Amino acid sequence: MSKKFLSAALALAMGAGYSLTAVSQAKPEVLVKQRQSAMTLQGKYFGPLGGMLKGAVPYDANVVARNAGYLEVLSKMPWDGFAESTKGAQNTRALPAIWTDAAKFKQSQEQFQSAVAALVAASKSGDEAKVKAAIGEVGKNCGSCHDNFREK
Amino acid sequence: MSKKFLSAALALAMGAGYSLTAVSQAKPEVLVKQRQSAMTLQGKYFGPLGGMLKGAVPYDANVVARNAGYLEVLSKMPWDGFAESTKGAQNTRALPAIWTDAAKFKQSQEQFQSAVAALVAASKSGDEAKVKAAIGEVGKNCGSCHDNFREK
Numbered sequence: 001m002s003k004k005f006l007s008a009a010l011a012l013a014m015g016a017g018y019s020l021t022a023v024s025q026a027k028p029e030v031l032v033k034q035r036q037s038a039m040t041l042q043g044k045y046f047g048p049l050g051g052m053l054k055g056a057v058p059y060d061a062n063v064v065a066r067n068a069g070y071l072e073v074l075s076k077m078p079w080d081g082f083a084e085s086t087k088g089a090q091n092t093r094a095l096p097a098i099w100t101d102a103a104k105f106k107q108s109q110e111q112f113q114s115a116v117a118a119l120v121a122a123s124k125s126g127d128e129a130k131v132k133a134a135i136g137e138v139g140k141n142c143g144s145c146h147d148n149f150r151e152k
Numbered sequence: 153m154s155k156k157f158l159s160a161a162l163a164l165a166m167g168a169g170y171s172l173t174a175v176s177q178a179k180p181e182v183l184v185k186q187r188q189s190a191m192t193l194q195g196k197y198f199g200p201l202g203g204m205l206k207g208a209v210p211y212d213a214n215v216v217a218r219n220a221g222y223l224e225v226l227s228k229m230p231w232d233g234f235a236e237s238t239k240g241a242q243n244t245r246a247l248p249a250i251w252t253d254a255a256k257f258k259q260s261q262e263q264f265q266s267a268v269a270a271l272v273a274a275s276k277s278g279d280e281a282k283v284k285a286a287i288g289e290v291g292k293n294c295g296s297c298h299d300n301f302r303e304k
Binding site for chain 1: 189190196222229
């Protein structure tokens with residue numbers, strides 16, 4: 001494939017603003033959009049699991065296993081989007097505590113990731129009670145981090 | 153954890169519109185937002201690889217391996233968001249061909265997923281030339297699918 005074709009393909013594929021993220025600091029609005037995208041997808045794949053725990057959705061071990069696997073990857077994605085450059089950015093509910101209490105924010109990320117890893121492990125156990133407890137722990141971590149670091 | 157606490161945590165975690173996606177058809181605007189989020193993250197993690205291929209970003213095998221793994225999961229996420237209910241939705245560049253030529257759209261998804269899987273395999277080979285060829289193939293698939301199914 002020619003370099004010319006590739007450049008065109010990349011431009012088509014990604015639109016403005018993405019191709020230079022590794023060579024220059026991404027723009028704050030791009031970082032905000034990317035981190036919000038990761039949160040949106042966490043919501044997409046956690047939502048049905050929360051529904052199963054509440055009894056609003058029939059329990060389905062295959063969906064739990066699939067979504068838990070997706071969440072394990074997604075749980076790694078938002079955090080580099082909370083760069084200092086995004087302080088004061090528009091269209092975000094991120095609270096200043098993200099930067100003024102960075103250690104606690106980091107700890108919350110790690111606890112969330114641990115809870116998701118525990119859900120992945122539980123989803124392989126075939127033990128529905130264990131799976132539901134693990135779903136509850138993930139939900140608790142989502143909620144407490146939002147409580148502390150996201151505008152009401 | 154009490155059901156009451158969990159409901160509150162879920163509401164906090166997800167905001168309106170997510171918790172019922174598995175029991176009722178998600179709203180078109182939610183589906184559009186979710187599929188665009190998956191595309192945004194594909195851009196985030198493919199961007200640097202495209203930069204490496206073009207020589208704009210220093211080659212880094214670890215970044216390639218990590219991003220390829222993320223892309224493998226992300227390549228599965230957008231497609232169920234192109235539900236019939238989203239035809240004519242606002243704020244999307246999705247073309248009608250997605251629904252009028254559904255077989256070709258499905259084939260494009262599968263070719264893209266194959267190209268990403270090949271990139272994952274190449275990233276484990278330690279062969280930079282092979283990795284770069286695989287990055288090119290992924291970019292080509294992004295571009296051709298956007299050519300056919302996304303408004304210019």
